[in-house]
Amino acid sequence: MTLKFVFRRLVFLVLVIWAASTIVFFIPRLSSRNALRERFGELARTGGFSPGDMEKIIASMQQQFGLDQPLLTQYWQYLHNIVRLDFGYSLYRYPSTVSDLIAQSLPWTIGLLLVSTILSFVIGNLLGGIAAWPRAPKWMRSIATPFILLTGVPPVIMAILLIFFVGFKLKWLPLGGAYSVGQVPNLSWTFALDMLRHQILPALALIFGSVGGWVLSMRGMGITIQGEDYVNFAEHKGLTGGRIFRDYYMRNALLPQVTGFALALGTVVTSAIIVEGLFGLPGIGTMLNLAIRSNDFPTIYGIVLFITITVAVLMTIVEFLYPLLDPRIRNS
């Protein structure tokens, strides 16, 4: 890995973040909706202050947020804030900033996302690899088939089906929420177990909803790899089947899968957020749902940008990991 490669990737990362920020900055300004006005109009209807006062409040607010400045000045200030991960204030929960809200809900999302993504990637690639491995017993190869059929079922629908069958019909697991009603968050085993029980269905929905894709692409990869010379060579050397499978076949087939993983990150994260919202876990997804329902635009834009930046950074990290996985890149 040369310095030039690192530099080019970093420039690319900056470009991606800049493009996303620019889109998110300009689109709302093209629209006729005025978030401040809508929010204060709502407050005026429910809270009972006169429309005249409202105009004054809006004017002072616009001044405070710099919305009376020329567009380019605003844009520059906005880019400046993005660099410091400052997404402004939430309209709905005003004194809190969007970054505060994200920080509060992030641990939930990271926990769910990490566990389900890793499990899905590992299970999917293993099953896909076995499905294409000619020397695996037939029953082992056929385990993959039902998972391939799941490819057409998006995680959101998987979530609804699981809530209905496992949660509602069989009553094995809770229908949603982060912990049982009446529980107070504390550091006891009973609470931890209760919380884990509430995480199982969302995790399963994400795993079942994405594992089929990994199985399919890994199977395709495996079919190509097994005809390669180095696999034949390993066979003629008399290596054991397990060794060939692990060190020659899987190792080589996995590399493109890691690239695929980096490309799929955006979809993976988006699905996780929507599923989370469906189950009402207190993560970023539920926050996004609430923000959409309450027209809290700064929060919507902040969440979108935060996720976009995270995905872009993660993709770059995965690319920097290639040399560790692939000796050909390391040595060249």
Add this chain to the structure above:
Amino acid sequence: MSTIAMSPPVEKSIERPGKLILVLRYLRRNKGLAVGLIILFGLVAFTVIGLMTVNTKNAYPLSVALKKPPSWKYPFGTDFFGRDLLAAMVVGMWQTAFIGVVAGGLGTFIGVVLGFTSAYFGGWIDGTVRTVCQVLAPIPVLLIQVVIAGSLDKRDVTIITMALIVVLLAWMGPTLVIRAQVLTMKERQFVAVAKLSGVSDLGIIFKEILPCLLPFIAAAFVAQVFVAVFAAFYLAVLGLGPLREPLLGNIIWAAQSQGAIFNGWWWWPIIPSIAMILILGSLALINMGLDELANPRVRRTE
């Protein structure tokens, strides 16, 4: 070996089977494509027959009795707002198809035009198109669509704007696919021969390259329809769709907001879910089948 050598030539007259027979024979080999097409045909039949026989007014709120479970009168039940779910499925399926075909078609069209110009003419055009695609690719499209749909005035959110929002950020995939194909095609001998014999650029593009790319374009179109249906569904599930319309995602959003499963109205979210699985499943199968048709190297070696 010997048995083959001994068997006499059976065919007396070589008859070329008709086109239909050939297609059917191919479908027997490409089972995924066949199953996908059958499901899609079933869905289209359901929608068309439904549009002709079912009262589509019942797909909108306050038209039938509330919260009735599936019965003879309402095969799919009715929801909390008084929509007949059968009528809602018919209309929702039609709207989903509309979004899919319009957004998928537009996306593929943009992709084909950009992919062709970029690959065929090369130079700075190619550089720009490629860089823009690469920079936009890592951005989670769905979230940007959330921003666009969220910024729109609620009255402006219709089935047509949904399709346009979806297409706005979904042309990069087909552009890159078509570009890659044209690049390899450009180096083939028949293109060089055409060029040497003085065929114009447009002539080469339309008469020589385009026909060879048709299977790829068809595959890209189906993939694009899948992406569009999926994106519109997600936006609607988040409550960003045209809320009055019985789009499948909208129904699920409404069911979720009213705690349908918790209250025991299970059919309300489950029926649109099953419809969505059938739609996406058939598109995925057709897409994989077309990939196999377009790209024989993907064909299974089993």
